[in-house]
Structures are given as structure tokens and as C-alpha cells.
Amino acid sequence: MPDNHTALTLASGFVFDYTNLLGEGLVTTDDIANLLGRLKAAHQAVAHMRATGEVRGHLSKDGKPEKVLFTELPYVAEGNLNSPASIARLKEFGNSLKNHVDAVVSFGIGGSYLGNKVLFDVHCGEFWNTKSSAERQGYPKLYFSGNNIDPRRTTELIEHIKYEAHIKALHAGERDCHADARNDVRNGAGVYRVMLIVISKSGATLDTMSAFMVVYQALKAMEPQLEVRVVAVTDPAAGANETLLHKLAAQEGWPMFSVPDGVGGRFSVFSEVGLVTAACIGFDIDAFLAGARAMDEACQTDDVWRNPAMLNAALKYLAAENYGRDIEVFMPYADYLKSVAEWYIQLLAESLGKRTDRSGREVYYGRTPIVAVGTTDMHAQTQQHQDGKKDKVVQFVKVAKWANDPVIPDVFPSAAKLSEIAALPLSRAFDAARQANAAALKSDGRFNATFVLPELNAYHLGELLYLLALSVAYEGELADVDAFDQPGVEAYKRLLGPMLKKLKE
Structure with missing residues (x-):
């Protein structure tokens, strides 16, 4: 004492x-x-x-008996929930977004949102999305949705992304005053690229999935001016225990990260659930x-x-x-x-x-x-x-x-x-x-x-x-x-x- x-x-x-x-x-x-x-x-x-x-x-x-494994997450080792390979994959994913994706929208609620928002706030601050790509070191803008069933904000998020896509297309056209802006878009120079990250262990989370489907459909309707990609973060089990979101991701060919068994949502910020957001913004995962x-x-x-x-x-x-x-x-x-x-x-x-x-x-x-x-x-x-x-x-x-x-x-x-x-x-x-x-x-x-x-x-x-x-x-x-x-x-x-x-x- x-x-x-x-x-x-x-x-x-x-x-x-x-x-x-x-x-x-x-x-x-x-x-x-x-x-x-x-x-x-x-x-x-x-x-x-x-x-x-x-x-x-x-x-x-x-x-049923269930293990509690969140204390394993800080230890990156072979066979652990966070392994050298899984951390390397997260970093590779983050690097793949740099200068290639304009905006990420993260869909999640509870632990699939709150911890991710902490990482964003501490690393990015309030004005991240108003900074230039160079100021963000090439990392995309990042928005959150699916954390509340709010019709107004969901609609306004869609309209904001549409506006950003329109501005990018106009700027692409202006870069070559002799080219038709529509041809510029068709060639990819003015395409606004959005990554939707949908986080749900089951894929049946009402708040998250309803917002995701509304935004996904609205943005897909804007092709080819806007390109939509999707990443799913869900239960990794396949076969008889496959979740709705895992099955959907497999059918659609979406890349997947894991919501690990034994880690409740409120502890998941140390897992791929939170670290996928960290990767998107260049947050120091190792530290x-x-x-x-x-x-x-x-x-x-x-x-x-x-x-x-x-x-x-x-x-x-x-x-x-x-x-x-x-x-x-x-x-x-x-x-x-x-x-x-x-x-x-x-x-x-x-x-x-x-x-x-x-x-x-x-x-x-x-x-x-x-x-x-x-x-x-x-x-x-x-x-x-x-x-x-x-x-x-x-x-x-x-x-x-x-x-x-x-x-x-x-x-x-x-x-x-x-x-x-x-x-x-x-x-x-x-x-x-x-x-x-x-x-x-x-x-x-x-x-x-x-x-x-x-x-x-x-x-x-x-x-x-x-x-x-x-x-x-x-x-x-x-x-x-x-x-x-x-x-x-x-x-x-x-x-x-x-x-x-x-x-x-």
C-alpha cells in the first residue's frame, strides 16, 4: 500500500x-x-x-456458453483475433483508398459506431471533410450513418454526396475546356468514388441495414457519374452458421472483415470493427x-x-x-x-x-x-x-x-x-x-x-x-x-x- x-x-x-x-x-x-x-x-x-x-x-x-475474448485483442500474434496478417490486410486496405476513393460512409450502431467515432474524432477532428485531399494525405472523407433511424439526416447525406459528385464532374470538365464533361466522366476523370462500409454481425440490424439500403440504392442510381463500392464487416462464419450479411457479401463479391466471436460490440473498437475505420483515415493502429x-x-x-x-x-x-x-x-x-x-x-x-x-x-x-x-x-x-x-x-x-x-x-x-x-x-x-x-x-x-x-x-x-x-x-x-x-x-x-x-x- x-x-x-x-x-x-x-x-x-x-x-x-x-x-x-x-x-x-x-x-x-x-x-x-x-x-x-x-x-x-x-x-x-x-x-x-x-x-x-x-x-x-x-x-x-x-x-449457450460463450467465451469473452476482448483481452486478446491488444496482442497481435499468429492465431489471435488480431494477427500480423490481419493487421497487414487492414493497412493494405487503407492504403488502397488513398487517392482512389473520395468518400467513405461507415454504417453501424452501438459498438459498431461509437468506438469508430472515437478514432475519427481523435485523429481527424471536426474539419477533416473540409480539408483538401493533400491535407488528408490522400485519405478519403469519412461520414457515419446507420447509427440512428433518422430520415432527414439520411436524405441530406445522400444529397451531400450527390453534390460532391457533381462538383467533381464539373471540375474534371473544366480541366480540359476542349473536352465534353460527360466524356470526361465516362473516361473516369470525374467519377466520384464512394466506399460504403456496412458493419453488422448478423446483417439484420434494423438501424444499420435500413440506412445502408436507402443510401446504396440512391447512390447506385447515379452511375456512371458516381462509383459505389461496398465492404462488409460481419460474422466470418460460412456454411450452416452463415449470417445474412456474410451471404449477401459473398453473393455480391464484396470484400469482408470480421466481427469476431467472443467480442461484444462495446469492446470491439480494438478489433477489425473499429480498426477498419482506423485504416480509412491513417490512424496509427500499431500505437x-x-x-x-x-x-x-x-x-x-x-x-x-x-x-x-x-x-x-x-x-x-x-x-x-x-x-x-x-x-x-x-x-x-x-x-x-x-x-x-x-x-x-x-x-x-x-x-x-x-x-x-x-x-x-x-x-x-x-x-x-x-x-x-x-x-x-x-x-x-x-x-x-x-x-x-x-x-x-x-x-x-x-x-x-x-x-x-x-x-x-x-x-x-x-x-x-x-x-x-x-x-x-x-x-x-x-x-x-x-x-x-x-x-x-x-x-x-x-x-x-x-x-x-x-x-x-x-x-x-x-x-x-x-x-x-x-x-x-x-x-x-x-x-x-x-x-x-x-x-x-x-x-x-x-x-x-x-x-x-x-x-x-
């Missing part, structure tokens, strides 16, 4: 600062001490899962998996004070069970980490929001997750965090070093209030706001903690996402619930199918 309970710092510089979560008036060291026996059992269970894929009592939605691998290695100790995932799980579990803090506000201080908070919503809600424990006893376990972002939500949510019910843990995320860090200029020296903040880098002002928020919360006995990323890059993102994924595995053991099923999701699905059939009739 360390002498100073303030933070756990890894060799990479990644920090879990739990100063405001452990101590007087917070979770106590006695609370941790009283949990040590169960923590040891939880660690053994996670180690067993890592070694064998076996999780006590876990069954698939079909009621991302290396960060996840380093975090997994750091979490193989049974010392709770040196195991980030186990410590995070223990503190959050005790905060909820002993102190009623059963809401978790995930609050990164970075615009492009908002999608991490949205990804975490699914991870926490589906993994730990459980009606029964493993013995079938009704426990109604789980924290309600909430997305918040930096100073945006200090002006929107902090009133509730600071003065509302004491039922929350606020989890901050800090970026220590920014790639770009403008200094606030003294543009209006006659305005004293504005001159006071001049000469400060934006990052210093940003983190001062976080520190003030954290200190104010703690002063009123309100639990909070901070993850510190040394930089916002692929490696440290891999560390953060993997820490959160492994944390829910540990907490599932502490709460004695299955962190890898999602039976509550099936309730609405059983009702939706008949409703849709009735509507069609």
Missing part, C-alpha cells in the same frame, strides 16, 4: 488521480481493506478470463494496440494500488454501494473526447446495468452514466453536480500536453477583465477551470477523479479505452453480475419486430 493515496502513475505518464475520491469524507482506505478478499477473487476471475476466455455463468443471448497492451500488462498485478483498472473499479463500486454515488458523470476536458464519453455510456450501461446477479437474485445494479464536456458543461450541468443530490461521481479526463496551444492575446488592453487572462495559453486556462471544478466539488464532499493523458494520441487513447473496458470486467466480479451480456436490450427487440411487420401489412 503506497504511503500517499493520491495518484497512480504508469511508466507512459498516464495518471489516475484519485485524490478527490479517496480520503476523509470520501471512500476510505478501510473500505478498500474490507474489500481485499473480494478484490483478490475478482482479480483471479479476470486473470482466468484473460487466459481462457471463460467467465463464470456467462451465456450468449441464445443461452493504439500498443497502448491497450501496455495498460493490460499494468493491470496484471494483484496489488489494487498498482492496478489501474482494479483500483478504478473498486473506488467506483464502493462509492456506489457504500455512499450512494450511483451516477457517473464522464467529463473530458477536450472537445474531441466527447465521443469517448458517449462510447463509455454504452460500455457502462450495457455491462453493469443488470436486474439480477449471477444467482438470479434481483439487485438492479449499475451506475447511470452521463456525458459532460469541459467548460461547456460547467456552464450547463455543474449547478446540479455542485448543489444537487450527492449521488454522483464525476470522472474528469485531462490532456497534459496539447499539440497546438494558442496564447490568449492582450487584444483589448483597456478592458481590465480581458487583460487579466491575456498571456495565458488556452490549455492553462482550460485546466485551471477543471481544477477549480474538482476542488469545488471536493469541498462539499462530492466525489471526483481525473484520468490524465500525457498527450492526445493513439497510444494514450488505447490506454484509456482499455482501462475502462477492463474496469467493467473487475466491477462485474465485485457486484457478482455478468458484465458481458445485455438481456435488457432484447426486451424492445422482441416487440419491435412484430410492430414493423404490422406496419408493413
Whole structure:
């Protein structure tokens, strides 16, 4: 047990600062001490899962034993879900798009969207699609669809792609003022090339497949001005266990990547489900998996004070069970980490929001997750965090070093209030706001903690996402619930199918 309970710092510089979560008036060291026996059992269970894929009592939605294999994903090796050959194929796929495909549309929902959006946001940012091809290093524009059944946005996406195709055709015609633009299109110079990536394990995902079919048909109708290619990411099984999407892809000759067995959607960002998006934008796949691998290695100790995932799980579990803090506000201080908070919503809600424990006893376990972002939500949510019910843990995320860090200029020296903040880098002002928020919360006995990323890059993102994924595995053991099923999701699905059939009739 360390002498100073303030933070756990890894060799990479990644920090879990739990100063405001452990101590007087917070979770106590006695609370941790009283949990040590169960923590040891939880660690053994996670180690067993890592070694064998076996999780006590876990069954698939079909009621059959099912392995849990997400801990294998950071390790690229022959015979693993991520192998040297599969990673090389992903990189080859990404390179094949450079300067050959104008736009990619990724269709997916849940884990097939949320993790992919994280990789896009961190690597590309908001303005990727407005940059020139040269500024994108030849990689295509990228859009997301199929993550909500929204008629307006789906229509507008189609119209936007049609407009882009029209502009490309016009520019091709302008390049040769003596050539007919239509001939230019016919020769391929002005053809707008779109890659549709449809991600569904079964191929029957309503949201994803309905949007995909609408967009596919609309864009195919534009040939030859627009060329449409399709890639399917689905269950790799053929034969008797072949999925609808796998069969369709085989019939149509679409290239395929895998949604691996044993990896739930909320953990799939480390698999081809997420890495296919990484390949499309030139995201550093090797560094991302290396960060996840380093975090997994750091979490193989049974010392709770040196195991980030186990410590995070223990503190959050005790905060909820002993102190009623059963809401978790995930609050990164970075615009492009908002999608991490949205990804975490699914991870926490589906993994730990459980009606029964493993013995079938009704426990109604789980924290309600909430997305918040930096100073945006200090002006929107902090009133509730600071003065509302004491039922929350606020989890901050800090970026220590920014790639770009403008200094606030003294543009209006006659305005004293504005001159006071001049000469400060934006990052210093940003983190001062976080520190003030954290200190104010703690002063009123309100639990909070901070993850510190040394930089916002692929490696440290891999560390953060993997820490959160492994944390829910540990907490599932502490709460004695299955962190890898999602039976509550099936309730609405059983009702939706008949409703849709009735509507069609």
C-alpha cells in the first residue's frame, strides 16, 4: 500500500488521480481493506478470463456458453483475433483508398459506431471533410450513418454526396475546356468514388441495414457519374452458421472483415470493427494496440494500488454501494473526447446495468452514466453536480500536453477583465477551470477523479479505452453480475419486430 493515496502513475505518464475520491469524507482506505478478499477473487476471475476466455455463468443471448475474448485483442500474434496478417490486410486496405476513393460512409450502431467515432474524432477532428485531399494525405472523407433511424439526416447525406459528385464532374470538365464533361466522366476523370462500409454481425440490424439500403440504392442510381463500392464487416462464419450479411457479401463479391466471436460490440473498437475505420483515415493502429497492451500488462498485478483498472473499479463500486454515488458523470476536458464519453455510456450501461446477479437474485445494479464536456458543461450541468443530490461521481479526463496551444492575446488592453487572462495559453486556462471544478466539488464532499493523458494520441487513447473496458470486467466480479451480456436490450427487440411487420401489412 503506497504511503500517499493520491495518484497512480504508469511508466507512459498516464495518471489516475484519485485524490478527490479517496480520503476523509470520501471512500476510505478501510473500505478498500474490507474489500481485499473480494478484490483478490475478482482479480483471479479476470486473470482466468484473460487466459481462457471463460467467465463464470456467462451465456450468449441464445443461452449457450460463450467465451469473452476482448483481452486478446491488444496482442497481435499468429492465431489471435488480431494477427500480423490481419493487421497487414487492414493497412493494405487503407492504403488502397488513398487517392482512389473520395468518400467513405461507415454504417453501424452501438459498438459498431461509437468506438469508430472515437478514432475519427481523435485523429481527424471536426474539419477533416473540409480539408483538401493533400491535407488528408490522400485519405478519403469519412461520414457515419446507420447509427440512428433518422430520415432527414439520411436524405441530406445522400444529397451531400450527390453534390460532391457533381462538383467533381464539373471540375474534371473544366480541366480540359476542349473536352465534353460527360466524356470526361465516362473516361473516369470525374467519377466520384464512394466506399460504403456496412458493419453488422448478423446483417439484420434494423438501424444499420435500413440506412445502408436507402443510401446504396440512391447512390447506385447515379452511375456512371458516381462509383459505389461496398465492404462488409460481419460474422466470418460460412456454411450452416452463415449470417445474412456474410451471404449477401459473398453473393455480391464484396470484400469482408470480421466481427469476431467472443467480442461484444462495446469492446470491439480494438478489433477489425473499429480498426477498419482506423485504416480509412491513417490512424496509427500499431500505437493504439500498443497502448491497450501496455495498460493490460499494468493491470496484471494483484496489488489494487498498482492496478489501474482494479483500483478504478473498486473506488467506483464502493462509492456506489457504500455512499450512494450511483451516477457517473464522464467529463473530458477536450472537445474531441466527447465521443469517448458517449462510447463509455454504452460500455457502462450495457455491462453493469443488470436486474439480477449471477444467482438470479434481483439487485438492479449499475451506475447511470452521463456525458459532460469541459467548460461547456460547467456552464450547463455543474449547478446540479455542485448543489444537487450527492449521488454522483464525476470522472474528469485531462490532456497534459496539447499539440497546438494558442496564447490568449492582450487584444483589448483597456478592458481590465480581458487583460487579466491575456498571456495565458488556452490549455492553462482550460485546466485551471477543471481544477477549480474538482476542488469545488471536493469541498462539499462530492466525489471526483481525473484520468490524465500525457498527450492526445493513439497510444494514450488505447490506454484509456482499455482501462475502462477492463474496469467493467473487475466491477462485474465485485457486484457478482455478468458484465458481458445485455438481456435488457432484447426486451424492445422482441416487440419491435412484430410492430414493423404490422406496419408493413
